Amino acid sequence: MQYRILGQTVPVVEVLLNNGESMYTQSGGMSYQTEGIEMQTNAKGGLMKSLGRAFAGESMFMATYTARRDNAMIAFATTVPGNIKPVDISQLPGGLNVQKGSFLCAEPGVELSITFTKRFGAGLFGGEGFILQKAVGRGMLFLEVDGDPIEKVLAPGEVLKVDTGNVVAFESTVSYEIETIKGLGNIFLGGEGLFLTKLVGPGKVILQSQNFGDFVGRIAPFVPNR
Numbered sequence: 001m002q003y004r005i006l007g008q009t010v011p012v013v014e015v016l017l018n019n020g021e022s023m024y025t026q027s028g029g030m031s032y033q034t035e036g037i038e039m040q041t042n043a044k045g046g047l048m049k050s051l052g053r054a055f056a057g058e059s060m061f062m063a064t065y066t067a068r069r070d071n072a073m074i075a076f077a078t079t080v081p082g083n084i085k086p087v088d089i090s091q092l093p094g095g096l097n098v099q100k101g102s103f104l105c106a107e108p109g110v111e112l113s114i115t116f117t118k119r120f121g122a123g124l125f126g127g128e129g130f131i132l133q134k135a136v137g138r139g140m141l142f143l144e145v146d147g148d149p150i151e152k153v154l155a156p157g158e159v160l161k162v163d164t165g166n167v168v169a170f171e172s173t174v175s176y177e178i179e180t181i182k183g184l185g186n187i188f189l190g191g192e193g194l195f196l197t198k199l200v201g202p203g204k205v206i207l208q209s210q211n212f213g214d215f216v217g218r219i220a221p222f223v224p225n226r
Helices: 047-055 119-127 184-189 212-222
Strands: 002-006 012-017 022-026 030-033 035-044 063-066 071-076 082-088 094-100 103-106 111-118 131-137 140-146 149-154 159-162 167-173 176-178 193-199 204-209
Touching: 002 082, 012 022, 012 063, 012 082, 012 167, 022 071, 022 131, 030 063, 030 103, 094 140, 103 111, 140 167, 149 159, 167 193
Parallel strands: none
Antiparallel strands: 002 012, 012 071, 022 063, 022 103, 030 071, 035 063, 082 140, 094 131, 094 167, 103 140, 111 131, 149 204, 159 193, 167 204, 176 193
16 A cells, blocks of 8 residues: 645545555545445444444444555545644554544554543543544554644653644553643633643644634634524
8 A cells, every 4th residue: 555645725645555455434535536446335343333433423334445456546635624644553552542533544454443531521521532533453544634733742741731622643651631721710711711631641642733623613603694
């Protein structure tokens, strides 16, 4: 499998497959393809995993695209302006925790399943945080990043506090919880909401510069009601 990332505003990843090689994505995630690609849609991983994906706000079904000839090409695009981040899961023995909405596509050797945070408060109050997807296995995973990607490598015990909507993914060695913003004035006048995501090292963290939820909130008042 070979790939290249094209475009800058709404980029695509073009994947070149040889006969028998595959990629999978959420149902409806394909952008374009050449001849020689066979599509199969199913509940990848079984009924329970597909229900888990639906619970996480993702599609219940996955589409697997398999090449039936050499040099067949298929492309997957982001849904909003941003970037595509390639990750070799083989280099992360403990896997990667992925925020919902960040998964774009992957090779079949990458297993994607839901995972729960260790602290219930993270899910109860974190908005997007309670259910994460965990990617493990071998092969390439492609993440959809809103805006620009920012990578941080946290030392043991090092803390990074982030708006929940700006978290894309982090290694399994990084602990994750929700911290309440202190002070009534900060809560009601600060414009940042009630909570921040607290990430504690060691491990790699991938962030995105655009919080699409905030963006939607800003333009919503200007959308006419009919």
